Each structure stands twice: as structure tokens, then as C-alpha cells.
Amino acid sequence: MTPTSPAAAPETLTQWQPTWSPDKTDPGLPPITLITDPHDHPDYTTTALAAHQPAAGRIAVHPTPLATAPAYLAQDLIRALGKHLPPSDTEPPWWTGNADESWRVAAAWTQALGISHYVICRAHRITARHLEHLMALREHTRIQLTLVVSGPTPAALAPILKAVPHHPTEALESARLHLQTGQQQTSAPAGHDHWWHPAPLPAPEDEPWYELPPRPRRPAVVTPRQGAPARPSVDRPHPIVIALPAFTHPDDYPGTSHQAVAQRIHTRIAHPVHAAAVAARVLAGYDTEQLSQITLSTPQRPSADLPANLPAWMLPLQEAARIYTELQGHIRTDLPAHLSGANRPFRLTSWEQDDVAHATETCRLIPAPIRKRPSNPRKRRP
Structure with missing residues (x-):
């Protein structure tokens, strides 16, 4: 018996093309x-x-x-x-x-x-x-x-x-x-208000910098490709640097520092995957090489690199990244998230890692210094 191929069928993995013709239009759309x-x-x-x-x-x-x-x-x-x-x-x-x-x-x-x-x-x-x-x-x-x-x-x-x-x-x-120019603003899902209040760009000279949380050990990554920077190269002084704590619970994110960071990401990063990637770095300190390996929580696999219960400002970024990845044809819409690819939101090439690094710097974010584990050589017995 000839084994069936595990590859996705063409009709289930398709890239959305922005094309239209007059003979293919949905009459149910608003005029x-x-x-x-x-x-x-x-x-x-x-x-x-x-x-x-x-x-x-x-x-x-x-x-x-x-x-x-x-x-x-x-x-x-x-x-x-x-x-x-x-x-x-x-x-x-x-x-x-x-x-x-x-x-x-x-x-x-x-x-x-x-x-x-x-x-x-x-x-x-x-x-x-x-x-x-x-x-x-x-x-x-x-x-x-x-x-x-x-x-x-x-x-x-x-x-x-x-x-x-x-x-x-x-x-x-x-x-x-x-x-309807007189219509009042209506309520919207939590976290959407961050993109209604833009952060200034270019950033003011006295705008504080934020240090990302320490880089976690996992997910482990292979040796980065030669030339792919592990961190943004920042060659300017930082008069104010504020350390951001690693994410533990959404209630940890009501402070002014996190509000400012959220507004910068929503304003200064135009690509949805890159914006969500920088947000993941803010939440957990991931390095650019780790981003392609991190996973999201799913009902079938609740244990993941990013928890399911994320702060509200991250949710529209995560959703935009998922939609973009689906439009790219990288997600099997007929399969559960842990099998379809939807639980791996960041498919970043080496040059896109550079883009994420530059976007991180644009938001005035710098990685925490990599702290080496202290050596503890065994003492020889006399």
C-alpha cells in the first residue's frame, strides 16, 4: 500500500492574494x-x-x-x-x-x-x-x-x-x-485602547529606555546564523533605563511603564508579526533567535512558552499576527491549533530577526545583559 503523504492539500494551505474581478463579488456585502x-x-x-x-x-x-x-x-x-x-x-x-x-x-x-x-x-x-x-x-x-x-x-x-x-x-x-461625524465612541475589546493613543515618533530625546526581562533558557535554539544579531546594537547613551519584570499575570501590567511600552509597540511597529514578537520579548525577555521556537498555549497543549492568560494590550497584537500568518498560508484551518501551526506565531527568517531587533530599539527597549552562571568547581579532597 502506498503511504499517504502528510503534506497539506493545496486547498487547505493557500496564500491570500489581494486580487479582485467584477465577476467575483459577494452581493451580501454592504453597498x-x-x-x-x-x-x-x-x-x-x-x-x-x-x-x-x-x-x-x-x-x-x-x-x-x-x-x-x-x-x-x-x-x-x-x-x-x-x-x-x-x-x-x-x-x-x-x-x-x-x-x-x-x-x-x-x-x-x-x-x-x-x-x-x-x-x-x-x-x-x-x-x-x-x-x-x-x-x-x-x-x-x-x-x-x-x-x-x-x-x-x-x-x-x-x-x-x-x-x-x-x-x-x-x-x-x-x-x-x-x-455620522457626531457618533460617540463605543466600547471595544480590552486592550484596543492602546492603539487609539499613539506614542510620539520619532521618540523624544529624554524618553526613558526599558530593559527587557532576563532571557529565559527555553526554548533552546540552535547556534544563530552568522551575521544575525542576538540583540539590537545600540550605540547611544541611555540616561534613564527602567527594568521591566518578566510576565507572571495580567494584573502585573497596570503600571505606567507597561502602558508606555504597549503604546510604543502599537504605534511604532507596522508589521503585525514583528509587533507581536517585540511584545513577546517584553513579556518574557526572549532573544530574537528564540522567537521562532516559542509556542502559544492551546486547549490540547496548555503548557507553552507564552501563557494563555496574556495582558489585554497583547491580545490584538497576537490576533493580528495569527491572521497575517494565516493569510500567508502557513496555518491549516482544518486542524486544531497544536497541529495546524497556529500555536507557532513567529516564523522569522534571519533578516526578519534583524527587523525585530530594529523594531525593539525603535520602541526604546534594550535586552538585559546575559548573565553567565557562576562557576562552581569541585574542590579537590586533600
């Missing part, structure tokens, strides 16, 4: 709202931007002017979510130049943070490729989508408006009513 401002009146843009209410799950996006590369609109969405890409004077992470990866990052944050409505300003300037990716995001995340067209309706919108139910309006009062 698109098209706000047309033929005379480019500033009140329309002001009204749209005022609709930005993260606590209500509504995000207003002002696309980068004249940015036509396919990745740009995804990164505009990521920035509107309060996530900042590295400064221009640093080497950008590998994924920022890849359109598909950028849209997977945007999709992961959209779902993990409970975003239900995107308002896209200046929609007449975005390209047909941008619109295709945006429609793919709508299909996958089932968001409500509002497009504000300040000028003539572009030809690129024609196939979308023919294929998708939509509500057009030109009246400013109708636009205001639709955008």
Missing part, C-alpha cells in the same frame, strides 16, 4: 457609498476626515498624493490605523516594497482591530490597481467602504460601480449624515 464632490469643495474632505473614529471601528484615509505604486495605498491604510513605518533615514523592512505583503499586513490589522468602515478621501486620484486591491480587502474583511471623489468620477471606477451595489450622493448634508 459602497460614493460621495461625489464635482467642485472639490474642502468641506467634503473636512467632513470625511472628521469621521475618523477608531473606537467606533471607522477609519478615514487620506491617500499619499500622486503615489501610484501598488503598495502605497495599503501603507496609507496602515498609517491611518496609527502604525508607523520606519523613518526614511533607515533601511525599510523587506515587505514595504511588496504590494501583496503590504495588503496582507493591512488586512491583518483591519480584522484584528475590529475595523468595520474605511472612508477613502481623494478617491479620484487612486489607480485602478489600488482600487482592485481595495476591493479585494473589502471582500476579505467585509468592511463598509466609502469613496469620496473630489472631481469627475474616474474611468477606473466604472467596472466597480457596474458590478457592486452602491449608493451615490452629492449633497454635503447627506454625506455628513452617512459619515
Whole structure:
């Protein structure tokens, strides 16, 4: 008998692609709202931007002017979510130049943070490729989508408006009513408020640094590849360094230091897996080489490197990392977590370990010094 292969079937391990065509759309999605401002009146843009209410799950996006590369609109969405890409004077992470990866990052944050409505300003300037990716995001995340067209309706919108139910309006009062600019913030899952209150970037010169907890012995790792740094290389003085304790229980994390660290991670790290990886370092002191080996608790295997009962601010980061990993096609959705790969959230290449190290430093976090065990040579008997 020929043995069956343990490899996953193609239909159970697939990578999400941000592609869309007019003949493949879900009619059950909320209709698109098209706000047309033929005379480019500033009140329309002001009204749209005022609709930005993260606590209500509504995000207003002002696309980068004249940015036509396919990745740009995804990164505009990521920035509107309060996530900042590295400064221009640093080497950008590998994924920022890849359109598909950028849209997977945007999709992961959209779902993990409970975003239900995107308002896209200046929609007449975005390209047909941008619109295709945006429609793919709508299909996958089932968001409500509002497009504000300040000028003539572009030809690129024609196939979308023919294929998708939509509500057009030109009246400013109708636009205001639709955008509900007076809506009060609503309650949200615990931990989500950290990304509503961004940390400053670049960091102020007097911002304190935090020392990560001591590195645990486990999980054990193989010898790191040559050139992969074990810790961020920090060559600047640290006038204030505050030691962070290792995680033991969620109640240990109400202090101002941990609140500040949580806000930095939510603000300064745009990639969900890298953000969750830095959070894991904060909770347990893991080194970058250990991250790929750590496991999450599951019902079948409750003993893991990170406990199931994590602090609230970590939960949306963990969820975003899981969603991104699933979008990458690394998780078998038809299997329990301990068999599907969902319990190993950090599949980091050597260059991504560098990205995590740099992100750690961007959050003003430094590893604890590695303390060697004291030698205890046996005394010879006389």
C-alpha cells in the first residue's frame, strides 16, 4: 500500500492574494457609498476626515498624493490605523516594497482591530490597481467602504460601480449624515485602547529606555546564523533605563511603564508579526533567535512558552499576527491549533530577526545583559 503523504492539500494551505474581478463579488456585502464632490469643495474632505473614529471601528484615509505604486495605498491604510513605518533615514523592512505583503499586513490589522468602515478621501486620484486591491480587502474583511471623489468620477471606477451595489450622493448634508461625524465612541475589546493613543515618533530625546526581562533558557535554539544579531546594537547613551519584570499575570501590567511600552509597540511597529514578537520579548525577555521556537498555549497543549492568560494590550497584537500568518498560508484551518501551526506565531527568517531587533530599539527597549552562571568547581579532597 502506498503511504499517504502528510503534506497539506493545496486547498487547505493557500496564500491570500489581494486580487479582485467584477465577476467575483459577494452581493451580501454592504453597498459602497460614493460621495461625489464635482467642485472639490474642502468641506467634503473636512467632513470625511472628521469621521475618523477608531473606537467606533471607522477609519478615514487620506491617500499619499500622486503615489501610484501598488503598495502605497495599503501603507496609507496602515498609517491611518496609527502604525508607523520606519523613518526614511533607515533601511525599510523587506515587505514595504511588496504590494501583496503590504495588503496582507493591512488586512491583518483591519480584522484584528475590529475595523468595520474605511472612508477613502481623494478617491479620484487612486489607480485602478489600488482600487482592485481595495476591493479585494473589502471582500476579505467585509468592511463598509466609502469613496469620496473630489472631481469627475474616474474611468477606473466604472467596472466597480457596474458590478457592486452602491449608493451615490452629492449633497454635503447627506454625506455628513452617512459619515455620522457626531457618533460617540463605543466600547471595544480590552486592550484596543492602546492603539487609539499613539506614542510620539520619532521618540523624544529624554524618553526613558526599558530593559527587557532576563532571557529565559527555553526554548533552546540552535547556534544563530552568522551575521544575525542576538540583540539590537545600540550605540547611544541611555540616561534613564527602567527594568521591566518578566510576565507572571495580567494584573502585573497596570503600571505606567507597561502602558508606555504597549503604546510604543502599537504605534511604532507596522508589521503585525514583528509587533507581536517585540511584545513577546517584553513579556518574557526572549532573544530574537528564540522567537521562532516559542509556542502559544492551546486547549490540547496548555503548557507553552507564552501563557494563555496574556495582558489585554497583547491580545490584538497576537490576533493580528495569527491572521497575517494565516493569510500567508502557513496555518491549516482544518486542524486544531497544536497541529495546524497556529500555536507557532513567529516564523522569522534571519533578516526578519534583524527587523525585530530594529523594531525593539525603535520602541526604546534594550535586552538585559546575559548573565553567565557562576562557576562552581569541585574542590579537590586533600
